[in-house]
Amino acid sequence: MTPHRRIAVIGNSLPRRCGIATFTTDLERAIANSRPNIETCIVAVNDHGQTYDYPASVAFQIRDDVVEDYVRAAAFLNAGRFDVVCLQHEFGIFGGEAGGYILELLSRLHMPVVTTLHTVLAKPNAAQRAVMERLVETSSKIIVMAIKGKEMLRSSYGVVDDKIEVIAHGIPEFPFAEPDAAKAKLGFDGRAVILTFGLLSPSKGIEVMIDAMPSILQRRTDAVYVVLGATHPNLVRDQGEAYRESLMTRVRELGVESHVVFLDQFVDQATLLEFISMCDVYVTPYLNEAQMTSGTLAYSFGLGKPVVSTPYWHALELLDDGRGVIVPFGNAAAIGKEIALLLTDAPRRQAMRERAYATSRSMTWERTAERYIAVFENARHGDWLKVVARTGPVAIAHSPAASDMQLGHFLSMCDDTGLFQHAVHSVPDRAHGYCVDDNARALLLACALNNPGEKRLSEVLTARFAAFVQHAWNPDTRRFRNFMGFNRTWLEDRGSEDSHGRTLWALGECARRDANPSRQRWAAALFAEALPTVMTFRSPRASAFTLLGLDGYCAVAPDDLRAREIRHSLADGLMSGLASVETPDWSWFEEGLAYDNARLPQALMQTGIATQTPGYVDAGLRSLRWLMTQQTTPTGQFRPVGTAGFGELRQPPRAFDQQPVEATATIAACLTAWRADGDVEWKAIATNVFAWFLGRNDLSIVLVDPETGSCRDGLHPDRANENRGGESVVSYLLGLADIRQLARVNVGVAAPAALRSIGA
Template identity: 70%
Template sequence: MTALRRLAFIGNSLPRRCGIATFTTDLQQAVANARPEVDVAIVAMTDHGRVYDYPSVVRMQINDDRQTEYEEAADFLNAGQFDIVCVQHEFGIFGGEAGGHLLALLSRLTMPIVTTLHTVLAEPRPAQRAVMKRLVDLSAKIVVMAEKARELLRNVYDVAAEKIEVIPHGIPDAAFVEPDAAKARLGFDGRTVMLTFGLLSPNKGIEVMIDAMPAILRSRPDAVYVVLGATHPNLVHSEGEAYRERLQARVHALGLEKQVVFLNRFVDQPTLLDFISMCDVYVTPYLNEAQMTSGTLAYSFGLGKAVVSTPYWHARELLADGRGILVPFGDAAAIGAEIARLLCNDNRRQAMRTEAYANSRSMTWKRTAERYFATFDRIRRLQRLKVIASPGEGTVQESPPLPAMQLGYFFSMCDDTGLFQHAIHSVPDRSHGYCVDDNARALLVACALNTGGEHRMPDALTTRIAAFVQHAWNADTRRFRNFMSFERRWLEDSGSEDSNGRTLWALGECSRDDSSATRRQWAVALFAEALPSAESFHSPRAWAFTLLGLDAYCTVAPQDSRAPSMRRLLADRLMSVLASVETEDWVWFEEVLAYDNARLSQALIVTGLAAGVPAYAAAGRRSLRWLMALQRSVAGHFRPVGSGSFGDKRRLPRSFDQQPLEAAAAISACLAAWRADGDPQWASDAQRAFAWFLGSNDLSTPLVDTETGSCRDGLHADRANENRGGESAVSYLMGLAEMREFARLVSNRPKPARLRMLRA
């Protein structure tokens, strides 16, 4: 695929005064900064015959009511051989019924179209629905900025899930600062400042906030409410400044002339950021919920402001889980009480600010540009992996080609003892030695390569890893040891239950899939010897890992009558803890989310299939569906449960730190669920989890070097962890092996077929 050379945006552009113009200009500048080699242009919509002094990046303008100019714009874009056209859509900015003139332009284009919808109507008029349907048909991708928009597109307009991308509204990458310096610069020194900014219009609810001021002033007499923004040009055109004058009259009637300040200005971005910086609380008192995106809200949230808002769609998503405060529409008493409490509680306000700033780092314009480019690049790939499910089971979402299997880095992390635990950057860290956990995972990788048509792991290395596992077995305690120093000295007599369960899992896979018959015999014998200890396990993960090992072992050792009994015992335990913990809102086995979460669901799914117990498989799929919903970001990409969540009882997962182990587990579990019921959404979820490794994540940062097979240890809130330890490497290799086998199976055998899972 040739590199993207030319990109055009269609939409409003500064100096036109409106939110779409600001967004289009900010996005254009962000993508131009991200890839300076790409020629980026704007085709600007000009309203009602007005004239604007557009900058040079605007190569052409369209008078919104002249259809011939739409056709001329199509000719201009085709002749210019632009690679992608990105439309910023809002019904009110294009001419014709329901903005239908735009279709005359788009239908003539010869390049792919990506359409960003700034509004998605829940109850469209027939003409609006017809235009939207055609717009979706003409677009290769539809970008929205909130999950609510995705939901409406799916339910109201029947748009295919794979056609929708969620990319949050971009924000400036500004520092987290205290408001005092900006207050001094802007003349509000010593005041407690509340701010609302944006083009003034009746739907903004400013009058509600004015009515709330007396209650706020009783608690904070130094408070001032600043309303920053010019009146919306369309409103000025229809009624002049009548709305602003009504607001000012209300202020006068309440005697608030010194406490409510109107600044009738359309400010540039540096000035705007200064005003946001000075406020103690940002307020969006909009009057109805049908506000899909708010740039003003996004900017204030991104600067780390405590936000009080009515619950319109964008605010409900962005401010959920304590990231802000929501109050009822039109309720001056409620908004006054909440702001007063917040202004009187410095600790709460500061905590809210810190949470907002931390959660917004993935929304910076740089990250937004990266996500748009990722979308553009996916569209332009000539070679795509098309995964077709069995007849009658639907079509799985398209995915880019998978990387080749590269083991070079894995080899460099091994010595004549086994796989090292950790690395400092890409250099093995001998000081932390080895563990049976990671060597068991390495044995799983070796088995996966034997069954998927890949180049096998060198036999000598597989033997070395098997020897580590054998040496870990402590016949005195009937358990596997886990940690070994670099000097080959065991640091414990017995490892954790989870490490023992994972070792049983690896032995089970080895007993069936190892390339060496003698190693398979060894694995059968050691598994049989170690299995009785599983009965005393208390950890649900240890049960799950053991069940995954039993799934393989039972196929090669049917004579072992203990194995089916142990399988039923452990599966019933998982079912029991799920039943005791599960509620409508918490469909899980424990009151906390920890590590390797999806393996619990996977274990029940594969056990249900193998043992012929549908209830096991159904419970596994139900819990996995809940988990995968939690692991989907607002932008639509995979967001694994962050390690910061460990120990939080019945709380939504924290975003960071994200670890490769979770992505690998999600891939396996989702493909196990696909095998159970054939729902293509499971395969799409697996693809989404694998894409996390390649950069479809909160930081748009690839975790892997596909040339060597190395994998970073995870994502922090602001950067990737540059260390590349053994666990991360094998997690990536296991996920890749499973995705590659899945792709081979469904592309080579289009007839109904039973998917042979790697369970890795």
């Protein structure tokens, strides 16, 4: 997927003090940091004549009550030739009746608009409904942060499902940590800390929590309730600090002055994260159910905090299934009871912490930015249009050359540095340079082509991929860099956890299967040097990729005791993730599905086979069987998890966009399952998955060119992506290599017809 070059976000912006400003700023930063070649800016809306000392990311300012500013903002965006505009909408931050001035801006834009709704009103007045209907009409996509928002848009406003995306509120990446160090630093050492943070206003229900303190103190005399946050600026403007003073009076009347602390501060993110880190329980005692999202709730949940909350919409979804505690609105006795129970039950509190942290990994700003970018891509191409339903069998395209390993396009995507990331149609796109992810995959392909019956890659080309990996290693950070510009300049000092794990996988396979003994020794040495870093990682895919690499490395270095320890530690981590999330209808390692899904069960199975640990094998088989139920249509064809659904919590996978990497991972996992339990059905499934490349897919489109070995980048709802980048061609060739090896195993055995048509 080719990223956009210019993206503008419209909303409030820090240092303005409000939740929308924080969200807009965080979203813009996350999108800007997600790709080296994305240029972003903010169009900031100022309130009631206020001015702010904005950072350079704010490229244009709108006075909320000056309609001409909205018109000028549209002209600015059009002149800047932005690819997409992302609007942050909340009633009350734009001028005009029901915030209607924003429509003057949107109606003049020449690019698609993606609108994030921070509020969906169940009972709008006539003006609010009219604005909402125009927003929906003008926007290519609508994003909400809770499933409830999607339901309301569908039922109350008639918005079609395919126009709505549910993307959870982003959270910062923060390590899972015990609260003691932060308590000591912030002056709360030895206290049981209950925290609420955010702009202070009567709707937050702080007085209910204050009323609960006496009952909590009966069970935990060391408890302290910290209320962190400045009073909402609008409240200060209208009433001064009367609300805060009323709360302090209530504290004095209850005699809990030494157990309630008000910190009248609007803190920066680093300080805020320290305060969240120190708390034992986070509480949101809001008084109104009609709260579609809460950034404070998302942040606290994302740092692995036990949460006690009233049942507003966001909390009901996020804390469902025991991930937190829900109490009735305005019920001080219930809040006090539940908080006291948590503060006096350390094992339960710790289990809730671990589950919250594990569940929230799909919500990090890095993951959120990826999902927004996927939505932007769809919006730009109008892909929200529904695909006409297809019925009946889908013919598989057969070609005499389909069984041949054609490397023409793959070779054209390589230069003397390595494999290019992207292509424009079939032409290598130098503008996007290279990445270690794709060059590691290319090294894996070089190893796969050392199998019997395959034509090896040239020594020069294999050495080139190895050299790219070597150059990617940064000994100062103990991490592999990922993105490199066409000028051979690294664009970062470290890549993602997943890219590090994938590189270890390639090194492990190279150590075991490379044709050059010297390069095998190099790969083993670099693998051993880069391996310990993964023990600091949180990504389950990084663990899975590393385990696949350890399968190769441990075969050639059986005496490396530290590697064996790490191998079991990573596998146990995947087992723990599965145990903490799995339910009868959700047998998976995370609360949502993302990319390269099948690599997780594959890694567990391969590790279980190699270490003779049946529990790993059983868990891998169980989770892969469940994954296949999610990736198989009622007519029996393979439908890989679509990028549009990445990160959605416990939802059936979206159909689009479908990408080759998913098919390749699933083929490999199914063949590993076959080796694990001997069930020949796994071979048939792997063959059926490979048929996705050949046209047995939702659009009946052949994705590969058998003459050149190129592969389209995936399936949109209405067409194939005609670009044929590095990841796609390597994914196809790796899948083909697996199927060709399976065909050789099946010589003399009655293989399925589809398998015979593509075997060598």
